[in-house]
Amino acid sequence: MAEGLRERKKRETRQRISDIATGLFLEHGFVTVTIAEVADAADVSVNTVYNYFPTKEDLFLDRSKGVVDRLSRWVRGRDVGESAAAAVLRELRDEVEAVSPRVGLMPGYDRFMRVIHDAPPLRSRLWSIQQEVQENLETTLREETGAAPGDPLPALIAGQINWIHQTVMGSIGREMVAGREPDEVSRETLALLDDMEELLSDKVLNYAVRDHS
Incomplete structure (x- = not known):
């Protein structure tokens, strides 16, 4: 007690x-x-x-640990028949459609981003966090697929999936700093996600499909 x-x-x-x-x-x-x-x-x-x-x-940036594990957590929790990229796209769409503060869709997020923009140490830490996200995701993909240590594919796929996440977060941050309304940014970000999905190859979209529960 x-x-x-x-x-x-x-x-x-x-x-x-x-x-x-x-x-x-x-x-x-x-x-x-x-x-x-x-x-x-x-x-x-x-x-x-x-x-x-x-x-x-x-x-x-005290909540960075949750961000570092976000993509890996989504991939590990993907549904049967769902690929790693599909799981991340689904989770991101859910967050954006819900106008979730977890992806920066909230009043006041512009102040948060301005503090980062005005402080080189924070920009450097944010870059480091983004690298951790990708490295963590690569490790998860290797574990989930049983890839050999020298197989470059998990790193390449992790880079593609992380690109989706970083592009979405960067776009939301810029639009919120510009004074846009969260609902409006949400709608535009959903369209951006559709555009990005169309750019992904079948190899990326079908990588690490979960074939059992």
């Missing part, structure tokens, strides 16, 4: 620090705000902040 209470308190503290830091970054900019200011606003020590977030970038 006591262990459970301690873990819950840690999660609550971590979330509170993250929320306060995000608010400060959105208001004053990532480069301007210091860890000491975050700690003061959260009423914790600087060491406590670093215990939960090893770097300042982690404070702003």
